[in-house]
Each structure stands twice: as structure tokens, then as C-alpha cells.
Amino acid sequence: MIEVINLTKRYGDKKAVDNISFKAEDGEVLGFLGPNGAGKSTTMNILTGYISCTDGKALIDGVDILEDPIKAKKQIGYLPELPPLYMDMIVKEYLYFVYDLKKCKLPKVSHLKDICGLVKIDHVYNRIIKNLSKGYRQRVGLAQALIGNPKVLILDEPTVGLDPKQIIEIRTLIRKLGKNHTVILSSHILSEVQAVCDKIIVINEGKVVANDTEEHLSQKLSGEHKLTAKIQGDKDKIVRAMQGIKGVEKVICDASHKDGVNDIRIEAKEGVDIRRDVFETVVKNGWYMLELKTSELSLEDIFLKLTMGEALPALENTSDKEGND
């Protein structure tokens, strides 16, 4: 459905997007994961024809966005980072405007009604957009993208600025939409992408760092071998006992509290699950386990991990075009 081949976007000397290639099949939810400034929005802007690329190609349903923009754009619904709303219009007028702008052929009233029901903006339908909260503006933006029932939905950080309840709703909605549409969404929140996407592309500094399915990626990046624990007992004994567990590489006591509670960090060899052994050791010694959790990998950890040589099997080869310009 979407094919991106060697896409590059240069602003002066800076490469905002550097030789990115990926594919999204029909009915797939693809997640773009990356820190701010990684090139997520730029890639999306190129895919939707808002800006052009310096090099490479972006095909929407086989149509090059630069060669036949109008045909390609017909397939796309786009929610940019900042929803493109006219503040002085009421929601209804705005949606009617977008409907006309997209030259949509579906029955107007019922189509817009369906969309409003889907994104739950029925009760703000006659309000001025200026007076809506951030969450509702985001939904109106999403409604605008859905008009015309496009095959491809491109959503740039769709849950930014929403409250937790709304985030869950929007995620559920995206998953629902993913059944009939090809969805590309960007985020800098790992758990969000994990929750919603079939396939994840991690980008950093304009390059694809990893391109894999969600299961693969989380397996590879799982933090099971890194634990943090709160254990009540004698600090030195605990550290020594933990070091004795098979597979443990490093034990660090981050802090000891007055009541004998210690914050312990335990790192084992990759792929070794030591949670049961840690628990048993604590019980055997008569200490108290107050908390035990796997350290969640932050986005920074992932980048470090992915860029520091611990490459994934599906790692994209991003270096072949370097130096050719």
C-alpha cells in the first residue's frame, strides 16, 4: 500500500531524513518511533505531499506522490502534529469544508455523522473550534482525516496532549481503524507504539535504526535480565547473595533507607530470566521482598542499544548511500 524507497530530505547541509526505506501493507498499523527531531514528521509530511523529498520515492498504492499528487492524496487522510483547524469555524462548517475540499462522493450528512460518532464529537458539533479543548481539537483533526474514507491514514503523534482516558480511547479507535485502513502513526512513546502497531520502525537522526514487528522488537529489547528490587534486610549480605545467583553480572545498591530497605539493581546476562532465583534467595535468607520489577527500557536505552552495535537481525542497512552525494 505504501512504499518508501531511499527517501532523503535535506535542509541545507542537514539531512532531516536520510535514505529511509520501508513498506506498509494493506490493513497494517505501522508505528514510527523516535525522539523529537528524529525525522518522523518530515517523513510523514513527504508521504502526504506537504513537502517534497530531495531524493528517493514515496508510493501510495503504487502512485508516486510527486508524479501524480492529486491521485495519491485522494488515498490519504492526514492528521498533522498540530491539527490544521480554522479556529473561527464551527466544527460542522469545518467538516463540511474538508468534505468539499476533498471532493468526497459519499453521502455528506450520513458520512459525517458516522465519523463524528466514531471519534465522539457529536456533542461539540455546533461549537466554535477556538473554544474546544486540546483533546477535542485533536479529535476534530482525526475526523477531518477520516473524511472520504481514505485507504491510508497518517497520524502524527495522535495522542499528544490528551488525558489518559482519551489516550486509551484514541488507541482503541486506531486499532479499530487499522482493520480497514493502512495506518501510519508516529510517537515517541514506546508503550503506545507497542500497544497499537503491528510493525515498528525506529528512527533516529533521520535514519532507520530498526524495522521489525512489535513482538520481535520487544523480545530483543526486553528488560527481563535487568531488575530493580526493594529488599528489606542487611545491605551487604543481600548484595553478596545476589552476586551468587547464576547468571548475574552486576549488583548495585542504589540506596539504603533507615528501615533497612535497600534499592537494589541487578543485571544478568542477556536472555537469562533471574526473577525466580532472586525471589527464592530473598525468601531463603528471611528478607522481605517489597518490590520487584523489570527495568523498563526507555526510548534512550533502545537507541543506545540499537546504535551501540547490539544490532537486530532485521536492522536496516542505512550506510550504503552515505558519501555518495
Place this chain on the structure above:
Amino acid sequence: MGAIFRREVRSYFTSPIGYIFLAAFYAYSGVMFANYSLESGYTRLDSVFSALLIIIIVLIPVLTMRTISEEKRTKTDQCLLTAPVGLGSIVVGKFLAAFLIYIIAIAITGVFAVIVSAFGTPDWNVVVGNIVALALVGGAYIAIGIFCSSFTENQIVAAVISFIALIFVSFLSTIGNLLPFEWLTTVCEKVSFGERYYSFTYGLFDFSNVVFFLSAIVAFLFLTVRVLEKRRWG
């Protein structure tokens, strides 16, 4: 194009701009009409029409300043530029909307002619010629204003640039007169919008002038499309 046209027309009347434009134009033209025609008992409207050039130079930047700059500032251009419409229809839609407001404004001159006809017989050919000329020169100025608006994200900057540009193209012949080369003076006179407009108010309906203004409209709208296109590639 239709959707953009309708939205623009609507936005002129949901913001104060449309009202300010119309009110200022009606007030100024009314004073000019009273002054040059009613009070002096003069049934020819050519002085009124030539006096109107100044006010449209002042007011058209107000009408066009936000057309593209505001879209860029609020990022609503992302909605327009990612929709399945060509850049040409976006620009033409905006032009036609501003032009409609302008036509509503200058329609008052028709009323003046009717008032005058109560006292004498105006030369209707000349009056119609003048109204057409006013519409054409305004259209060209609107195209220039939209073009200037595409350079910046700031409405005020857009208005100031357009104002300077309009002063320049209108009074090019005056500037030309100060130049030491005769050929350059002639060139300036030929491309001076003001000179060509005034020739209508003298009662001369010259088709070359009509073609000139129409070409100016097309040229500046085309340049606006190129600016938007270039921004995409930048």
C-alpha cells in the same frame, strides 16, 4: 476551488476584515462622490473614479494580507496542501473570494451613477468603462497582494510589503519621470498600473489596457503558485 472560495468569503465576514474593508471603501468613495460630483454639480464621474485609486492601494493590502500568511502561521495550509486539490485552484479560490468582496465594494459606484442620472444624463459607456477598469485594476492589485502574502507568516508584514508594492506599480510613471534615460521613462510609463487606469477615466477604453490588467492578474497568481511550490521543495 469552490470549497476554498466559500470558506474564504465566509471568513471575510466572520472576522472584522470584510466589514472594515467595505466600510472604509464606502465612506471614502461617498466623500469623493459628494465632493467631486454632488457639491460641484458635475455629472461626470471620472474625477471620482480617479480618486478611488488611492483608497484601493491602501485597502487592498488589508483584504489580502492574511490570505496565505495566516494559513502558514496556523499550519492550516497542511490541510489544503495535502488535500487532493491543485495549488492553482487553492490560489484562484482565494483570489476569487477577495475579488468578490472587492466587487461588492465597488458596486457602490453604480449607485453613484444612478444618483447622477437623476440630475442629468451620464455617459453610460464611460461609466461602465470606468467600473470595468476599477474592477480590473483592483483584480491586479489583489493578485499582487496575495503574492506578497505568500512570502511571510506575518499578516502585518504581508500588508506592508503589498502596500509598498502597490505604491510602486501604481506610480511607476512618476518614478520614471525622474530617471535620466528616456527609454526607461517610456518603459516605466508603459508598465505603470496608475497610468493605464487613468487612461480609462479619461474616457478611453483601450483593449490593450484590459489585456494588460488581465495578464497582470494571471502572472501574479502564477507567481504565487510558484512560491508555494518552491516552499514545498525548499
